[in-house]
Structures are given as C-alpha cells and as structure tokens.
Amino acid sequence: MRRAQTLRTWLEYLRQTERLATIEKQVSLQYELAAVTKKLDGVKAAFFKQVEDYSIPVVSGICSTREQFAEAMETDPYDVIRRFTEAVASPLPCKQVGNDEALVKENIIREDIDLMRLLPIPVHHEKDAGNYLTAALFIVRDPVTRKQNVSIHRLQVTGKNRLGALLLPRHTYHLYKQAESAGRALECAIVIGVDPLTLLASQASTPFGVDELEIAGALRGEPLEVVRCETVDIDVPAFAEIVLEGKILPHVREPEGPFGEFPKYYGPRSDKEVVEIMAITHRHQPIFYTIVPAGYEHLLLGGIPREASLLQSIKQTVPGVKAVHMSLGGTCRYHAIVSILKRNEGEGKNAILAALANSFDIKHVVVVDEDVDIFNMEEVEWAIATRFQAERDLVVVHGAQGSKLDPSTDEGVGSKLGFDCTIPLDSEPMRYLRIKIPQYDGINLEDYL
Structure with missing residues (x-):
C-alpha cells in the first residue's frame, strides 16, 4: 500500500518517521488548536486527541514542506513539478465502488444535521467571523458533460446546517451561475480528510471540464476509488473521513467573513453564496482535518x-x-x-x-x-x-x-x-565567474575537528 493511500496511511507514515506530534491535552476550538498547529508549522503535523468535548480528533499540518509532498508522491523534491504536470496531462479515470466497500459510508446521518454539534470545526484567527472549514474538497458536477469539478473554498458555519461560501469566479462558480439562472440549486459534496495527493490535485490549474479526482488517480499511479453520495449525484473519495452532502441555494446570499487569508491579511465581510447540508456520512471514529490559513x-x-x-x-x-x-x-x-x-x-x-x-x-x-x-x-x-x-x-x-x-x-x-538577473551573453568571461574553492565539496569536517 502506498504511504499516501489515505489520510490514515499518511498519518501512520508521519508517525513512523517521527513527524506527527500527538497532543493529549484538551484544547479549545477557538484559537488554541490553530496556535499549537502554527507553532509546529513546517516541523510536525499536529494530532489533537481531545478537542473540547468532541469525540472526534483533529489533525493539521499533514504536508507543510515541499519534501513531504515529494514523499507523498514517492519521488524527490526536484521531480514534483514534472510528476504533477504529467498527471494533469494524463488524468486517470476513477474506479466506482459500492457502499459496502466505501468506508466513508460506515455512518450515514440524514436527520437533525447540526454541524457544530457533530464536528470540531475551529476558529483560526483573531478577527475571523466564526468557525470555518478550510481543508474540505468542494465537489460539483456539470449536468451536461457529467464531469465533476473539485476545488477548496473557505466555508463559514452560519447556521445548524448552513455554510457561507466564498466562490471565486472560476469553474464551480460558473456551474453555480448556470444552475441559478435556471432557478435550480447546485448539488455539492464537501469532503473532509483525504490523502495529500488528492488534496494537491484539487488545486490543479486545468481547462473547464477536467475532473481533478482523475488527476489524483494519475498522481497515485492507480484509479482513485469513489462512491456515489446518498442524497446528491456526486462521486466522492471512498476512503475519505467525512462527507457533507448539500446544495448551493439559488438567489440566496448571506454575510460571510472576515477571514484570515493566504496573504496574512483578512478577506472582507460581504454577502456570499449559501450551502445547505442535507446529509453527512463518515467513517467509524472519523478524523477531522483543518488547515491553518497562511501556514506553510x-x-x-x-x-x-x-x-x-x-x-x-x-x-x-x-x-x-x-x-x-x-x-x-x-x-x-x-x-x-x-x-x-x-x-x-x-x-x-x-x-x-x-x-x-x-x-x-x-x-x-x-x-x-x-x-x-x-x-x-x-x-x-x-x-x-x-x-x-x-x-x-x-x-x-x-x-x-x-x-x-x-x-x-x-x-x-x-x-x-x-x-x-541573467548575465549578458557578450560579457567578458571573468566578469561574472563565481568564486570557487577547490576541494570544498569533498571536505568532511569530522576529519579535521
């Protein structure tokens, strides 16, 4: 099995290589969890076993160096871009599996959806407007081509089963506007807790109509196993930890933000699209995954x-x-x-x-x-x-x-x-000749000290 086959196999790999910090102390969702994660940024992933009174642990920082993404691909850091480019150019169709094979279907919740009661969703920064999903794959489907689009959006919990979503003017937004113009909601699935390669694939810059889950399969070297959702016509990774099934409501906008973004400043508050959650599926003893915004x-x-x-x-x-x-x-x-x-x-x-x-x-x-x-x-x-x-x-x-x-x-x-900052081609050879000490590369200081 590949080290990045699932979130759990990757966490086990980090544990074996002593790059997973397990925090036994109870922590708060408000700032404390993010603060501890930030202290470990670039050093170790943080696995919080006791987050307030929730039974679900939280992990963050699972890939915070370029070297770790290379390890997930099972290559070296200088080969990462080539491998990613090849995967984008040659997507691998997903493999459909049934509910009986999909661990994300071990628990199905259709009634009394209360996101904050069920899930340990953190508040990350001082001026953030509330609790945010920051590391969830947001999957929608083109009803004409049947191709899916995968992205990541900031999602603020604004009600028991409602999320405010920042949709930038890209593929998901395009499909939503098509649905909204016809007076329809756009079905979506929000996937929490996948392996690092599926996360990375979701951020690929591709033409409209390319399914990023197929890029994930190409990165893995084998088809990504997916399963159909319970209430929406969306396929999701079968070994994800948690899936929220919902729809983006047409002609509804509600206040969202501010939120600490990647430039290390706050994105402003404004009226945004709204997602209504209709069902949740999850593995036994699921692991919640969050990303601290603006971290490595x-x-x-x-x-x-x-x-x-x-x-x-x-x-x-x-x-x-x-x-x-x-x-x-x-x-x-x-x-x-x-x-x-x-x-x-x-x-x-x-x-x-x-x-x-x-x-x-x-x-x-x-x-x-x-x-x-x-x-x-x-x-x-x-x-x-x-x-x-x-x-x-x-x-x-x-x-x-x-x-x-x-x-x-x-x-x-x-x-x-x-x-x-390139050297002029007609420059005199000695002008830009870098200084060099012969034998430097072969010196072993232990022979001298």
Whole structure:
C-alpha cells in the first residue's frame, strides 16, 4: 500500500518517521488548536486527541514542506513539478465502488444535521467571523458533460446546517451561475480528510471540464476509488473521513467573513453564496482535518500546482526555462523566481512577461541563470544584488489586474515588476565567474575537528 493511500496511511507514515506530534491535552476550538498547529508549522503535523468535548480528533499540518509532498508522491523534491504536470496531462479515470466497500459510508446521518454539534470545526484567527472549514474538497458536477469539478473554498458555519461560501469566479462558480439562472440549486459534496495527493490535485490549474479526482488517480499511479453520495449525484473519495452532502441555494446570499487569508491579511465581510447540508456520512471514529490559513501547508498546497502551470506557460515562450519557484515569502502566489538557460538576449524579459501573463496573482518576477539555486532565497537575492541594473533590466507594468486580497492594490489593480538577473551573453568571461574553492565539496569536517 502506498504511504499516501489515505489520510490514515499518511498519518501512520508521519508517525513512523517521527513527524506527527500527538497532543493529549484538551484544547479549545477557538484559537488554541490553530496556535499549537502554527507553532509546529513546517516541523510536525499536529494530532489533537481531545478537542473540547468532541469525540472526534483533529489533525493539521499533514504536508507543510515541499519534501513531504515529494514523499507523498514517492519521488524527490526536484521531480514534483514534472510528476504533477504529467498527471494533469494524463488524468486517470476513477474506479466506482459500492457502499459496502466505501468506508466513508460506515455512518450515514440524514436527520437533525447540526454541524457544530457533530464536528470540531475551529476558529483560526483573531478577527475571523466564526468557525470555518478550510481543508474540505468542494465537489460539483456539470449536468451536461457529467464531469465533476473539485476545488477548496473557505466555508463559514452560519447556521445548524448552513455554510457561507466564498466562490471565486472560476469553474464551480460558473456551474453555480448556470444552475441559478435556471432557478435550480447546485448539488455539492464537501469532503473532509483525504490523502495529500488528492488534496494537491484539487488545486490543479486545468481547462473547464477536467475532473481533478482523475488527476489524483494519475498522481497515485492507480484509479482513485469513489462512491456515489446518498442524497446528491456526486462521486466522492471512498476512503475519505467525512462527507457533507448539500446544495448551493439559488438567489440566496448571506454575510460571510472576515477571514484570515493566504496573504496574512483578512478577506472582507460581504454577502456570499449559501450551502445547505442535507446529509453527512463518515467513517467509524472519523478524523477531522483543518488547515491553518497562511501556514506553510496552505501556501504550498496552492503554490506547487501554480508552479506546474507557470512552467508550462513560460516554456511556450522561452524553451530554455529550467525551473520555477513560487516563494513562501511571496505567499506562493505573488512572487515567481524563474531559472532559464539563456540562448538569446531578451529571453529574460520574455520570461518575465510570460510569467505575468500566466496568473493575475503574480506581482513580482525574478529571472536568473541556471547556476542560481532558485529554492535558496539567499542565492536569489545575491543574483539581484550582483547581476541586475534597473536601467536595463527592470520591467514595469502599471494598471494591471492583481489580487484583490493584496491590500496594496486599488481594488485589485496595481503594478507589476520584473527583474532580469541573467548575465549578458557578450560579457567578458571573468566578469561574472563565481568564486570557487577547490576541494570544498569533498571536505568532511569530522576529519579535521
């Protein structure tokens, strides 16, 4: 069995490799759970056995380093983007199983749905409007093509069986608006507690009509097993921990937010779409999974799929592109570092323009030669310091669409910058020759100390 076959097999792998912290002390849903998780960010996953008076444990931080996502794929960190790109290009159809094989069907609740009574849903940040689902796959189906769409949305508990949902203008929103214009609700399934690869697949940048669960199957190297929901026409991972079945109500909007988002600022309060939950299914002794917003897990989950998309976009313009990195300091959204093998003058600037065109979120782009380690920010800063001159190497674009969650923009409109830190092809050889100490790589300090 693969180490990331299910959430439970992955947690066992983390436990065996001493990267799962088990917290026996009772913790509060309000801030304390998020605070402890944040203290462990990038070091260990946090498994809370006693959350207030709930019988359900909570886990967070299950993949908070690039290396852990590589381990889930059973490859090395430098191969992650290639593997992800291949999975997006060659999705693997899911395998349908019956209720008797699907552990998520071990318990079925159809009556008296009370989300906060049943589930330990946390409050993460000081000014958050309430309890939020932050790590749930949100699955809807196109009634025409029968293809599903999978994404993750912030979901605020606003009533016993109601959630306020932030739906950005992408695939789920498109299907919802189609249904709403016909006066219909859009059925949905909200899936809590899946393996890291299925989570990662949900964030893939794909054309409309691609089922991200099939990308998850390609990442795993075998079809993802799915089962049909009880009350809605949606297929969900058969070994998920918890599934909420519901519908997005037509012509209903209710206040949602504020909520602490990935830029480490709050998304504002406004009227949003509303989900009504009609049924819950779950495994015996289910595990609730949450992501602390703006933590490493949150940032990397969005950053790695964006890197795959960015690499393909730049390659169409600059075939010599070697690698890309959406940095943590740029929230894995706003800053892109690009490595290229430059064969022609001007390719550095072309790479900048291609990167900016890939996503409106991208705000600053740094392009370097392939001798610079783009995952080492000290190296990147060194390249800016010693290979960049603003007069010839700076690209500035004003009045461009950016992220509305970036508080420095004017309602999402702002400026973009590109730094071409590539060496001029006609430079004198010694001018940019990096210093090197012979024998350095072969030195073992234990032989000397």
